[in-house]
Amino acid sequence: MSEEARSLDDLKVVMKTADAVQVEAETAPVEPQIDALGRAYATGKRKNAIARVWIKRGSGKITVNGRDQETYFARPVLRMLLQQPLECAERVNEFDVIATVKGGGLSGQAGAVRHGISKALTAFEPGLRGVLKAGGFMTRDSRVVERKKYGRAKARRSFQFSKR
Template sequence: MQIINTIGRRKTSIARVYVQPGKGDIKVNARELKEYFISEIHQTTVKQPLAAIKAEGQYDVTINVEGGGIKGQAEAVRLGIARALVEFNAESKPTLRKEGLLTRDSRMVERKKPGRRKARRRFQFSKR
């Protein structure tokens, strides 16, 4: 049985994804998907690549994810699953690419600058 190992990143989250043919089990950090990602929106985000190529229930997915917040983790997992599906089935690449699921979102938090309160926010100026 072939197991595909890929990685997905988003902000500071890193997801290591292992995909193999199976009956549709998705485990995140040794917990069920619904138990780890409680929000329905995040569950949908994770399943998006499988739904795009109509492959729900065909692959078992095991995920180790760390860093960042829950949304960043869900999007990192989504990228990892999409990359693994392309390795399994090259014909799915145009579909996933069109949906924007194979593009790494490179936006990161802008660093705080010295002499400022936040990244761009200046300290309050008083004329008098």
């Protein structure tokens, strides 16, 4: 009987250490993904626009397709979209953002750059993930234009009905 008691006690000890190792693995800090030039990279998407975004420590300058954000996104609402993840993370004027974006219109491109900035921030500082996720910036907005169907005027609209 003492043999069984010893083996059960040993089993309990082994189980406790296994649980401790598992908890440590779950709470282990995520390493930042920064390249040799001190930049973090991410891809953001919205509608048909795809943005490649690099962020690095700097003065807060945002460049989109080689142009300043004021010239590329003329509407203030679109520029506000780009600032949202930085304001949420309280990192305004701390990072320089370089983005190249293709496809879609200006609204979709601004949303793609915003998504890319959010993902790049989490790659640079993994501790910001919770704040950005709570703000809704980490989720890709997957709404896209529905395709046109045959026998229809548009995606869902029918041709005008003529009674006679």
